[in-house]
Amino acid sequence: MVKKVTPKLVTAxxxxxMLSFLGILDETATTVTFPTLIKEFAVxxxxxxxxxxxxxxxxxxIVPLSSQISLRFTTKKIFIAGIVFFMIGLIxxxxxxxxxxxxxxxxFQGIGTGIGLPLMYNIILAKVPKDKLGFMMGIGTMITAVAVALGPVFGGIVTDLLTWRWxxxxxxxxAIISAFTGSYAITQLNKLQKVKFKYGQWLAIAVGLVLLMLGFTSIAKNSFWSFQVIGCLVFGLVSLAIWLKLSWRDRHALISPHLFLNLHFSMQLICYCFAKITTLALxxxxxxxxxTVNHGSVSLAGWIMLPGAICDALMAALAGKLLDKKGAWLPIMGGIIASLAGVVMMTVAGLHLSDLEIILLYALYYGGYGMCFSSLMTSGLTSLSVADHAQGNAIFNTLQQFSGALGTALAGTLIAISQNNHQLLRQQTTALGARWTFMVLTGLIILNLVIAIIFVPRPPKTSTHLEE
Structure with missing residues (x-):
């Protein structure tokens, strides 16, 4: 059957x-309310x-289970389950x-989003023709980019006019609207199979990621060599080693570790993760x-984030077009260079960033991020065989979320460590912690540039004589 991009497919x-959109909308909306939540809940x-x-x-x-869930349950049931979990969390x-x-x-919202996030990309990979794949992957990324753009403004205005609960x-x-449209438009993607869930492999991955995150976030209040930090980090790595042992000889592993032996896949995955860490930290x-530093309102904080997020959405769509016509090299390299320029200037001016400087530098960074992010995922997945696309998609989405959590934790931890210095004003320690974070992020993007130069496929050189 010939694949076509129909209105029903777009609706699906x-x-x-929408689950990804709402998950990110709520995430970015609540971020601007953090000072309010700190006061209200005394945290x-x-x-x-x-x-x-x-x-x-x-x-x-949750995402690592997506490939097995898609084989065991119908696509529509998976979607409805995601909506139900998400709405329980909302209530x-x-x-x-x-x-x-x-x-x-x-x-609970995380469970719902974890079910829905791979579903969107699986629909795109399964139903969209190859010549439209880059564009539609860009559209998928733009859905979340729009949430990023609207979230801070939405959260700021709602909190100022009503309360954060709104x-x-x-x-x-x-979510209710999405439930109705999805029930109509989403069709089955694959034949169902009786597969046994890999509970041991999943538990090893889940425990490993949780322990690593707990260890990292404990640095703000404990010595690195304390059990709360080094113990969690060591046991987290041990848990991931157990996953590797359980998965290595399993031909039907939950996530095949053999995919990481493909350097073009794994290196672009690393770039993808570093980009996500940087974005969530900022x-x-x-x-x-x-x-805290510039004494602005909640709604002002949201509006200041908007131009950057709009640049992200526009550049994500443009990057998809460029990838389809010119390949992944141009959008990825151009995006990384623009992002690096933005973060370097943030580092230089870190202690004295005006609202206007934040707007301009965040827009520069985020425009570059929009160019390279979806292109890294598309390029990384196309380096795999079609049979490995579902697992590759699960790996990208799993590490995307973990990297986002790591980025948020990185910024929160460094700012909290700086705020422990009670000899300075809170606005001074907050600015200092922000600058420390900018410095770390600059290092990550420099690594991204080096990795991309080596491992991102260059477009094939075409001969003008042959074209004529």
Missing amino acids: ILSAG TTDQVQWVNTLVLLVIAT IDIFTPRFDLLLLGRA IFIISTFL GFIFPIYVQ
């Missing part, structure tokens, strides 16, 4: 993408970052009187910076 992609900076870190971590542990968050219950609700109330209505820093 958008409906599945610290490193504690409040778990409002988003937990969601991303839950998604990272808890709307009515919660305590911070721990807020985190519980966010965990963020989740409005998301509930959008998304955490700037709303707090605007409110």
Whole structure:
């Protein structure tokens, strides 16, 4: 059967993408409310970052099951399950009187998003013709990019005019609409099979990721050599080693470790992860910076984030077109260079960033990110065989979420460490922690540039004589 991009297919992609959209909308919307949540629930900076870190971590542990879930259950049932979990989380968050219950609700939202996120990309990979794949992958990325663009403004305006709880109330209505459109448009992607869930492999991955995150975030309040830090990191690595042992000889592994032996895949995956770490770290820093250092309002913090997120959405769509016509090299290299320029200038001016400088530098960074991010995923997946696309997609989405959680935790931890210096004003320690983070992120993007130069496929050189 010839693949075509029909209105029903677009509706299916958008409906599945709505779970990703709402997950990221709520994530970016709540980020600008962190100072409000800190006051209302009497928590610290490193504690409040778990409002988003937990969601991303839950998604990272759910996504590895996506390939097996898609073989065991119908596509439509998977979508409905994602909607139900997400809405349970929304209801808890709307009515919660305590911070721990807020985190519980966010965990349920993470389960729903973790189910829905791979579904959108699986629909694209299964149903979209190859000559439109780059464009539609860009559209899929743009769905989340629009959420990033709207989230801070949406969260700021809603919090200023109503309360932060209305963020989740409005998301509930959008989730209901998505449930109806998805039930109509989403069709079966593959034949169902009786597969046994790889519970041991999944548990080893989940425990490993959770322990690594707990160890990393504990650095803000404990010595690196304490059990809370080094113990969690060591046992996390041991758990991942157990996963490797369980998976290595399993031809039907939950996630095949053999895919990482493909250097073009694994190196572009690393670039993808570094880009996500940087983006989520900056998304955490700037709303707090605007409110704490520059004394702006919640809504102002949201508006300042908007131009950068718009650049991201526009560049993601442009990158898809470029990839289809010119290959992955141009959008990836151009994007990394633009992102690097933005973060370097943030580092130089880190202690004294005005609101206008944040707008301009964030737009420069985010435009570059939009150019390279979806292109790295598309290029990485096309380096695999078609049979490995589902697992490759699961790997990208798992590590995307874990990297996002790591980025948020990185920024939250460094700012919290800086804020432990009570000899300086809070606005000074916040700015100092932000600058430390910018320096780390600069190093990551430099590594990205080096890796991309070596491993991103260059477009084939065509002879003018032959073309004539």
